[in-house]
Amino acid sequence: xxxxxxxxxxxxxxxxxxxxxxxxxxxxxxxxxxxxxxxxxxxxxxxxxxxxxxxxxxxxxxxxxxxxxxxxxxxxxxxxxxxxxxxxxxxxxxxxxxxxxxxxxxxxxxxxxxxxxxxxxxxxxxxxxxxxxxxxxxxxxxxxxxxxxxxxxxxxxxxxxxxxxxxxxxxxxxxxxxxxxxxxxxxxxxxxxxxxxxxxxxxxxxxxxxxxxxxxxxxxxxxxxxxxxxxxxxxxxxxxxxxxxxxxxxxxxxxxxxxxxxxxxxxxxxxxxxxxxxxxxxxxxxxxxxxxxxxxxxxxxxxxxxxxxxxxxxxxxxxxxxxxxxxxxxxxxxxxxxxxxxxxxxxxxxxxxxxxxxxxxxxxxxxxxxxxxxxxxxxxxxxxxxxx
Numbered sequence: 001x002x003x004x005x006x007x008x009x010x011x012x013x014x015x016x017x018x019x020x021x022x023x024x025x026x027x028x029x030x031x032x033x034x035x036x037x038x039x040x041x042x043x044x045x046x047x048x049x050x051x052x053x054x055x056x057x058x059x060x061x062x063x064x065x066x067x068x069x070x071x072x073x074x075x076x077x078x079x080x081x082x083x084x085x086x087x088x089x090x091x092x093x094x095x096x097x098x099x100x101x102x103x104x105x106x107x108x109x110x111x112x113x114x115x116x117x118x119x120x121x122x123x124x125x126x127x128x129x130x131x132x133x134x135x136x137x138x139x140x141x142x143x144x145x146x147x148x149x150x151x152x153x154x155x156x157x158x159x160x161x162x163x164x165x166x167x168x169x170x171x172x173x174x175x176x177x178x179x180x181x182x183x184x185x186x187x188x189x190x191x192x193x194x195x196x197x198x199x200x201x202x203x204x205x206x207x208x209x210x211x212x213x214x215x216x217x218x219x220x221x222x223x224x225x226x227x228x229x230x231x232x233x234x235x236x237x238x239x240x241x242x243x244x245x246x247x248x249x250x251x252x253x254x255x256x257x258x259x260x261x262x263x264x265x266x267x268x269x270x271x272x273x274x275x276x277x278x279x280x281x282x283x284x285x286x287x288x289x290x291x292x293x294x295x296x297x298x299x300x301x302x303x304x305x306x307x308x309x310x311x312x313x314x315x316x317x318x319x320x321x322x323x324x325x326x327x328x329x330x331x332x333x334x335x336x337x338x339x340x341x342x343x344x345x346x347x348x349x350x351x352x353x354x355x356x357x358x359x360x361x362x363x364x365x366x367x368x369x370x371x372x373x374x375x376x377x378x379x380x381x382x383x384x385x386x387x388x
Contacts (some may be wrong), residue, residue, distance in 0.1 A: 006111025006124045009078045010163065011170030015120060017138060038199070057102070060093050064109065068116075075120040083121060087129055091136070098140060106230055110137040111155050118159025119166060209251025212310055269332075270299050270325065273305060277323050280309045296367055297388040301325070301334050304360045304371065308336035308382040309355070316340055319379055332367070332388035338355040340379035357382070 009015075032312035071086040095107035110133045117129035134152045143149045220240040227233045270286060277284040293301070305323060312321050319338040357373050364371040369386030 007122050008119060009075075009122055010167055012076070012078075012172060015166070015170075060096060064090060064093050068107075070122070071116065074294060080122070080125060084125060084129065088115060091133065094136075107137060107141070108132070114155055115159040115162065118156070119162045126159075126163075130156060206251060206255075209247055212247040212250070212313070213244045215310075215314055216240040216247065220244075262363075269293060269301050272302055273323060276305055276309065277321075280313075280321065282309065282323050284319035285322065285324045286327075287324065291327060291334060291388075293388045297332055297386045300360075300363050300367055300369070300386050301332060301384065303363065304334055304382065304384045305336060307357065307360055311382075312338045313337075316332050316379055327388075328388060331385055334384040335381065337376055337381040340377040360384070 062248055067086045067089045069134050071083055071090075074083040074086060090109055090113050094106040094113070097103075097109065114130040114137075117126045117133070120126075121129065134155060138148050174349045217240070220237055223233050223236055225238070270290065273284055276282075288370035289340035309321065309323075316338050319340055321336065324333075324335040324337075326335070357371070361371040361373075362382055364386055368388045369384065371382070371384050373382045374380070
């Protein structure tokens, strides 16, 4: 047996008995009350205590109850020497009862002291206390020696079994508390992850929509600022305003789509890409065997496609754009490549937050995938690869 098993206290959960339900607690209290009432009746009915002896008996009873209450509290606080001192007080009361002729209360006190010491004290202190109590009981008991020996051994085993039972209940209670704490932490982590997911979705939708609107608003501002004849440029301004309205509708639709995706309701990726590339004048190719994607992977593909096409509009106006969706074993890939713009980005390239691709890369990495972007042979390429 390890050294700490001799010196360590029983678990606090075992000593406090907090895991016991109300019915079990009341049954235990009822049994103790019945035993106490029966003991008092048998003691005082025989008129062992008379006169001042009766007063001393009542005082000894009150002192025993207080000593037991104090012993339970001291063991709950893991205070060894006060607990042992209270046990000695109970032993002394048992000796006084035996000396006065109250043999039954003395035997009960010695037996109870032995059992509670084995149940609630460290083994290094419980064994000497239990041996002392049961030794006194065996020495002063005048019954048959075989009965006395069997009773002594049975009480010692009973105390040890109660200790093992309380330890088992204490361990179960502690494991249950740890499991509840782990579940609570897991629920909090899941809630934080879900909040982060919702924040990313809202950010990505609004960033795409607002940056696209800024592109057209900036173009309208430049037309107004540098135009010499607003009537001539009226058609261009109207075109930009209509485009802004279209982007606003697109942002609203994207927000609704993000909310639907968070609920697990999402349209196929291919349909979305067809509509997006048709609106942007890009070419779409699909390679591999089509299959349904997880909502997180589908959203990542959608957002990367939107961000990449938005960047083409801002930084490479007039460029030819090709979008390729690839289904591979265990993964889905997206490649957005442009041929380089024929126009100058000018002030339009400075619109937007500048964190689009960085946010897309973080989204891909959270899913266990990758996102690469950089110059290509002619223009710029964005490659996404996520598990699906």
